[in-house]
Amino acid sequence: TQLLEQSPQFLSIQEGENLTVYCNSSSVFSSLQWYRQEPGEGPVLLVTVVTGGEVKKLKRLTFQFGDARKDSSLHITAAQPGDTGLYLCAGGSGGSYIPTFGRGTSLIVHP
Amino acid sequence: DAGVIQSPRHEVTEMGQEVTLRCKPISGHNSLFWYRQTMMRGLELLIYFNNNVPIDDSGMPEDRFSAKMPNASFSTLKIQPSEPRDSAVYFCASPGASNQPQHFGDGTRLSIL
Numbered sequence: 099t100q101l102l103e104q105s106p107q108f109l110s111i112q113e114g115e116n117l118t119v120y121c122n123s124s125s126v127f128s129s130l131q132w133y134r135q136e137p138g139e140g141p142v143l144l145v146t147v148v149t150g151g152e153v154k155k156l157k158r159l160t161f162q163f164g165d166a167r168k169d170s171s172l173h174i175t176a177a178q179p180g181d182t183g184l185y186l187c188a189g190g191s192g193g194s195y196i197p198t199f200g201r202g203t204s205l206i207v208h209p
Numbered sequence: 210d211a212g213v214i215q216s217p218r219h220e221v222t223e224m225g226q227e228v229t230l231r232c233k234p235i236s237g238h239n240s241l242f243w244y245r246q247t248m249m250r251g252l253e254l255l256i257y258f259n260n261n262v263p264i265d266d267s268g269m270p271e272d273r274f275s276a277k278m279p280n281a282s283f284s285t286l287k288i289q290p291s292e293p294r295d296s297a298v299y300f301c302a303s304p305g306a307s308n309q310p311q312h313f314g315d316g317t318r319l320s321i322l
Contacts, residue, residue, distance in 0.1 A: 131309055140213070140300050140313025141252070186252065190309070196242075196265055197309055201251035 101125070102187055102200035110206045114176055119203040121187035122169045130170050130189040131197065132161055141186055177207045213303050215314035223322050227289040230317045232301035239281040242302040242310045252300075258284065270295075291321045 103122045111117055121130070129148040133141035145154050147163035147170060154161045158181075160173040170189075174181055184204050190197035214233040222228060234241050243255040256266040258278040269276070273292070278284040288295055298316045305311030 129307065129309070139315050140302070142313070143305065143309075143311045146305075146307065146309065188309070196254060196257050198254075199244075199252040 102189055102198055104185075104187060104200035104203050106203060107201070108204045110208065111177055113178055113207055113209050115207075116173070116175050117177055117205070118171055118173045119185055119205070120169065120171050121189075121200055123189065124168065125189075126167050126191065127189035128167075128191040130163060130167075130187060132170070132172055133186040133188065135184040135186060135202070136182075141184075174205075177205075179207045179209050181205060182207050213301060213312050213314035215299075215301055215317050217317055218315065219318045219320075221320045221322065222291060224292055225290045226321075227287065228291045228295075228319060228321075230286040230288075230299050230319070232284045232286070232314060233282060234284065234301065235303040235312050236282065238303040240304045240308065241278055241284050242304070243276055243284070243286050244300045244302065244310075246298045246300060246316070247296075255286070255299075293321045295319065296321050 105120050129146055131146050132144045135141040145161045150165045150167045152163045158175045162171050184202045186199055186202045188197040188199045216231045239261055240259045242257050244252050245255055246252045254268045256269055256276045257264050261278045276286045298318050300313050300316045302310035303312040
């Protein structure tokens with residue numbers, strides 16, 4: 099089983115601050131996904147990265163896949179209260195792709 | 210498209226009782242994931258169906274758990290008998306273009322007393 103470590107586990111910041119959360123593994127992934135989950139709801143897929151070194155942007159969110167495809171980061175610029183949620187990464191490899199989830203980073207952005 | 214629909218949203222029952230969780234996946238998808246989420250263990254895959262057939266059930270905790278996908282529009286996850294340690298939020302998800310879990314339901318919050 100591929101193990102995904104996410105850090106930090108918790109993050110509490112003020113509106114307008116920047117932040118970066120990390121997703122690390124000792125395994126190489128074919129692709130990696132980032133999700134955001136709000137209380138009482140299921141995870142919502144934000145992005146999929148597949149190429150080592152790939153950078154994707156989604157408004158104020160920047161996602162990067164490590165060159166070796168073992169790690170990823172999510173950077174949020176000028177965080178807003180609406181960014182509050184649990185950020186999960188998930189990765190997998192092989193032909194029958196069934197990803198493993200990290201335990202997530204719980205982000206609170208205070209107004 | 211209504212998305213993935215799960216029922217019930219909440220279930221509270223006493224240990225030993227049978228629990229059945231239901232999922233209606235996105236129309237046209239014959240693959241489906243069942244996950245369990247707890248604070249201690251995060252989001253864990255229980256079982257994955259493809260073409261209505263269980264492909265990977267290695268995450269099903271034990272014989273008390275069973276899952277079926279009789280057709281492309283319906284799946285159930287059954288726990289019998291239930292135990293307090295089964296308390297968790299259970300999600301089902303339909304896959305995306307690359308067959309990763311993309312469309313999650315809002316989950317069933319299960320409490321076993």
